[in-house]
């Protein structure tokens with residue numbers, strides 16, 4: 001009990017130091033936890049979500065970044081990774097390296113653990129919880145992917161290699177796995193652009209099946225923002241762009257008034 005109190009105090013101190021948003025501390029309402037008799041205030045829940053999902057610097061511990069190449073990546077996956085990664089940094093005439101138009105987004109199996117204050121909160125909140133797309137231990141068996149963001153063009157592109165555990169129709173990727181990667185990429189895009197947001201609507205048209213083990217591109221474009229609503233469209237294409245596999249539109253609702 002004492003240790004838990006210590007975790008909460010340390011986490012809250014770190015969180016306060018992060019100075020996320022003044023709006024977070026408004027709206028103190030009590031919400032009952034659905035699975036037990038633990039009580040949170042709504043502002044506390046919002047704070048936890050903000051810490052979890054906000055795109056900000058990580059703690060000094062070295063988490064495994066799942067968006068970096070591993071031995072399961074095919075040559076096509078590596079080629080596309082390099083294609084976008086090289087555009088994350090450009091060389092000036094003087095030979096200095098500066099940031100390019102694209103940014104590679106790191107990816108962890110539990111975001112909460114590596115956010116400020118999160119290492120303590122993660123011991124209290126469903127400690128075994130892991131991000132759905134990053135919870136298969138065997139490299140190459142599930143979702144292998146990396147997301148790059150182009151802030152200027154308001155787009156993201158994900159290079160995605162579907163492993164053998166994602167089978168739906170024989171030899172092809174399960175529709176739910178395709179929906180998952182679309183939700184993850186567009187959700188990451190919405191969150192990077194506007195701060196913590198949740199999927200309110202996802203509409204998908206499956207145009208042609210994706211062969212298992214193949215590498216595809218998931219393109220996400222921010223169409224418009226209306227108040228807290230973020231509208232995103234998405235296409236999944238073959239790696240050379242010649243074949244359309246899936247089209248989707250997504251609506252995300254920003255959780256806070258403050259933008260990042």
Ligand SMILES: CCCCCCCC(=O)SCCNC(=O)CCNC(=O)[C@H](O)C(C)(C)COP(=O)(O)OP(=O)(O)OC[C@H]1O[C@@H](n2cnc3c(N)ncnc32)[C@H](O)[C@@H]1OP(=O)(O)O
Nearest residue numbers: 111183184187188197198199200201227228229251253255
């Ligand atoms: C790092 C990895 C990233 C992974 C990203 C993964 C993202 C996810 O999968 S999230 C999980 C799935 N989503 C959920 O569980 C969300 C469940 N729904 C909710 O919690 C709530 O309905 C939520 C937060 C979306 C919206 O609730 P709330 O904040 O009360 O907003 P609310 O006031 O109802 O609506 C705000 C506006 O959005 C509109 N809206 C809300 N939902 C919808 C909808 N489904 N369709 C159309 N419009 C909608 C409302 O009409 C309203 O519009 P206006 O401002 O014009 O009147």
